Amino acid sequence: MxxxxxxxxxxxxxxxxxxxxxxxxxxxxxxxxxxxxxxxxxxxxxxxxxxxxxxxxxxxxxxxxxxxxxxxxxxxxxxxxxxxxxxxxxxxxxxxxxxxxxxxxxxxxxxxxxxxxxxxxxxxxxxxxxxxxxxxxxxxxxxxxxxxxxxxxxxxxxxxxxxxxxxxxxxxxxxxxxxxxxxxxxxxxxxxxxxxxxxxxxxxxxxxxxxxxxxxxxxxxxxxxxxxxxxxxxxxxxxxxxxxxxxxxxxxxxxxxxxxxxxxxxxxxxxxxxxxxxxxxxxxxxxxxxxxxxxxxxxxxxxxxxxxxxxxxxxxxxxxxxxxxxxxxxxxxxxxxxxxxxxxxxxxxxxxxxxxxxxxxxxxxxxxxxxxxxxxxxxxxxxxxxxxxxxxxxxxxxxxxxxxDLLNSNVPGSITEDGIRKNLNIGLSYMEGWLRGIGCVPINYLMEDAATAEVSRSQLWQWSHHGVTTADGKKVNKAYALRILQEQADELAAKGPRGNKYQQAARYFAGQVTGEDYADFLTSLLYNEISSAGSTPAKL
Incomplete structure (x- = not known):
């Protein structure tokens, strides 16, 4: 019993x-x-x-x-x-x-x-x-x-x-x-x-x-x-x-x-x-x-x-x-x-x-x-x-x-600034919605969830960490990543509704795209921002 x-x-x-x-x-x-x-x-x-x-x-x-x-x-x-x-x-x-x-x-x-x-x-x-x-x-x-x-x-x-x-x-x-x-x-x-x-x-x-x-x-x-x-x-x-x-x-x-x-x-x-x-x-x-x-x-x-x-x-x-x-x-x-x-x-x-x-x-x-x-x-x-x-x-x-076969990284393609900006837009847009308590965000006629935001920020981290060069010859490093990040955040914030959280999302994202710090999961990184846990327990 x-x-x-x-x-x-x-x-x-x-x-x-x-x-x-x-x-x-x-x-x-x-x-x-x-x-x-x-x-x-x-x-x-x-x-x-x-x-x-x-x-x-x-x-x-x-x-x-x-x-x-x-x-x-x-x-x-x-x-x-x-x-x-x-x-x-x-x-x-x-x-x-x-x-x-x-x-x-x-x-x-x-x-x-x-x-x-x-x-x-x-x-x-x-x-x-x-x-x-x-x-x-x-x-x-x-x-x-x-x-x-x-x-x-x-x-x-x-x-x-x-x-x-x-x-x-x-x-x-x-x-x-x-x-x-x-x-x-x-x-x-x-x-x-x-x-x-x-x-x-x-x-x-x-x-x-x-x-x-x-x-x-x-x-x-x-x-x-x-x-x-x-x-x-x-x-x-x-x-x-x-x-x-x-x-x-x-x-x-x-x-x-x-x-x-x-x-x-x-x-x-x-x-x-x-x-x-x-x-x-x-x-x-x-x-x-x-x-x-x-x-x-x-x-x-x-x-x-x-x-x-x-x-x-x-x-x-x-x-x-x-x-x-x-x-x-x-x-x-x-x-x-x-x-x-x-x-x-x-x-x-x-x-x-x-x-x-x-x-x-x-x-x-x-x-x-x-x-x-x-x-x-x-x-x-x-x-x-x-x-x-x-x-x-x-x-x-x-x-x-x-x-x-499972580890084969032979993937044809190049790294482009357009791809970097798309990753930033997806990551920022998803995180902005998440900070408002929304976990499924329509972006460019795709329903994006945490997985695609994770792909986006992990690629950006990887490219910055290894200092890759884009298809048009630009070196991807910390300064480059942060500059493009801020450009995209400013653009999204200007277009977004009053009171949007793009700049707050950018502050979190900035720590994830420079090839230095890497959070285990974005959801864990952001969780405290949407937690309303108080100090006074509710009565059972």
């Missing part, structure tokens, strides 16, 4: 708790969060230290490779991941986006198979965003999320079944500073998972699906093992059979790609496959090798899905997933309709079509879109070339990928 009041000892909430929040932050739910923290936070911190130690080794020139100690797992054909869970057999088009109420309704009304409700890269983790997101999903699961905004009504459709809901929790590196246990902030991931699972797991099962999650930013199979332990404890705690939870892992770090078999193995009964998190993967590639001159990449626009290291990553992911009987999900189409330019819109939509065609032909079982208008294009392509609910039966035994 769990004594709730005992677990709540030394638990403090430093954010505002209004009536809606109290629906989520119940005593029982908070006690569950405290148990998760006390059980798993020491392991989480040890794994984060392991990341630091491994980066130090890479900085010394020790490149990643497939692990010798887990070779027996990779070479064993006998084991498989879990069979697809209810609502996850067919995932050919998934829409992704933050958890604000309007997005939740629009996403669930879209012509897609699943909706990835995001507490991570497309949500700025203000206290209100995180709590309101939990409230919105709680209400959506119970079909009570309808609301009015001005003269417009937002209602869930009733003419067909709604898409399967999958929640993406924050990565292991992020804290939730508004919820303290024994004087420490809880992991953002445990906070997001714990509240969503505790309140909704049984309701989701009763409605024919289950508690499903996307798991981001992992760098090793040991981090997947931690999630699996969390899942087991959570299911045992509420009396739910183990294996009811399913987790899809985003392979969005260069280190995780060497441990895909092991990641599926650790999650086995809870695994629902892997996803190609393409932009974060490029970010990780630059980040991990940023001090190595052999890994300097050209302008972001040149780093496409067909360059050697990206192509190898995709092929190995599909082969690994299908060998283990789980889904291999494709990447994001971030385009949004160009309403005022039909020709430009046609070109953008053709790019989406070509991207989805590449994915389905490669063997992916589904793909991501950021906007409901893209769902029909993605569906048309996957319906034509994948008439079955998935194509896990395509084993891709023709694929053979080596460590050198």
């Amino acid at each position: 769990v004594h709730v009041d005992t677990q709540l000892k030394d638990v403090q909430i430093l954010g505002t708790v209004n009536n809606e929040a109290r629906k989520i932050l119940t005593k029982d739910a908070c006690a569950f969060l405290a148990i998760l923290h006390r059980t798993f936070n020491p392991t989480r911190k040890a794994l984060l230290q392991r990341r630091i130690d491994r980066q130090a080794e890479i900085d010394k020139g020790h490149l990643p490779d497939f692990l010798s100690e887990t070779k027996h797992i990779r070479e064993n054909d006998a084991w498989k991941g879990a069979p697809p869970a209810p609502g996850l057999v067919d995932r050919r088009v998934e829409i992704t986006g933050p958890t604000d109420r309007k997005m939740v309704v629009n996403a669930l009304n879209s012509d897609v198979w699943t909706y990835m409700a995001d507490f991570e890269d497309s949500s700025a983790p203000t206290w209100d965003n995180m709590i309101n997101g939990q409230v919105n999903l709680y209400d959506a699961i119970r079909r009570q999320v309808d609301f009015k905004q001005g003269n417009k009504e937002y209602k869930l459709r009733t003419d067909r079944a709604l898409p399967t809901l999958i929640a993406r929790a924050r990565g292991w590196h992020l804290d939730e500073k508004h919820f303290l246990v024994d004087g420490e902030p809880i992991s953002g991931g445990l906070f997001d998972f714990g509240l969503y699972f505790y309140h909704n797991a049984k309701e989701l099962v009763a409605r024919g699906h289950g508690p499903y999650f996307y798991l981001p930013k992992m760098e090793s199979h040991l981090e997947a093992r931690l999630w699996n332990d969390v899942f087991n404890l959570a299911q045992d705690y509420i009396g739910m059979p183990r294996g009811t939870i399913r987790g899809t892992v985003l392979i969005e770090t260069i280190l995780a790609v060497f441990e895909m078999d092991e990641i599926i193995y650790e999650l086995r009964d809870h695994s629902s496959g892997l996803n190609c998190g393409r932009w974060d993967y490029i970010f990780s590639y630059i980040k991990k090798f940023r001090k190595n001159p052999n890994f300097i990449l050209p302008d972001r626009s040149a780093v496409t899905m067909t360059v050697p290291f990206m192509d190898a990553y995709v092929r190995l992911l599909i082969k690994t997933c299908h060998r283990r009987g789980v889904h291999a999900m494709g990447g994001m189409a971030a385009q949004i309709p160009v309403k005022d330019n039909p020709a430009a819109n046609d070109k953008a939509m053709e790019n989406v079509r070509a991207d989805k065609l590449r994915e389905v032909r490669a063997g992916h079982d589904g793909t991501w879109v950021a906007h409901p208008a893209l769902a029909s294009i993605a569906s048309e392509v996957f319906n034509k070339y994948m008439p079955t609910p998935n194509q896990i039966f395509r084993r891709r035994e023709d694929v053979y990928v080596t460590a050198n």
Whole structure:
């Protein structure tokens, strides 16, 4: 028998708790969060230290490779991941986006198979965003999320079944500073998972699906093992059979790609496959090798899905997933309709079509879109070339990928001042929105989230650190980077609405583009600016 009041000892909430929040932050739910923290936070911190130690080794020139100690797992054909869970057999088009109420309704009304409700890269983790997101999903699961905004009504459709809901929790590196246990902030991931699972797991099962999650930013199979332990404890705690939870892992770090078999193995009964998190993967590639001159990449626009290291990553992911009987999900189409330019819109939509065609032909079982208008294009392509609910039966035994293939930095292209300015604009625009509590920002008809901002600032750091020369002969150094940064910040600030935060974003960005200091994540760097954690705890 769990004594709730005992677990709540030394638990403090430093954010505002209004009536809606109290629906989520119940005593029982908070006690569950405290148990998760006390059980798993020491392991989480040890794994984060392991990341630091491994980066130090890479900085010394020790490149990643497939692990010798887990070779027996990779070479064993006998084991498989879990069979697809209810609502996850067919995932050919998934829409992704933050958890604000309007997005939740629009996403669930879209012509897609699943909706990835995001507490991570497309949500700025203000206290209100995180709590309101939990409230919105709680209400959506119970079909009570309808609301009015001005003269417009937002209602869930009733003419067909709604898409399967999958929640993406924050990565292991992020804290939730508004919820303290024994004087420490809880992991953002445990906070997001714990509240969503505790309140909704049984309701989701009763409605024919289950508690499903996307798991981001992992760098090793040991981090997947931690999630699996969390899942087991959570299911045992509420009396739910183990294996009811399913987790899809985003392979969005260069280190995780060497441990895909092991990641599926650790999650086995809870695994629902892997996803190609393409932009974060490029970010990780630059980040991990940023001090190595052999890994300097050209302008972001040149780093496409067909360059050697990206192509190898995709092929190995599909082969690994299908060998283990789980889904291999494709990447994001971030385009949004160009309403005022039909020709430009046609070109953008053709790019989406070509991207989805590449994915389905490669063997992916589904793909991501950021906007409901893209769902029909993605569906048309996957319906034509994948008439079955998935194509896990395509084993891709023709694929053979080596460590050198995954590390191949031979990417044709040049570094240009135009590319530098585009990176600065994307980074500044995203950070400016984030500082205002917005985690998903439309920039040049693309829906940009933290991943693309991370690519932009990491490239700028890399180019400055190594003193590259642009295609037109300009030396990229600290002075050059700061001058161009200020020019772009001034231009954006002048065009932006009154009270914009471009100059504040520039002050933070200035420390990230000179090739000197490098924050582990932009979201961690900026978090204190949007944290409203006070010193007076709310009453539980």
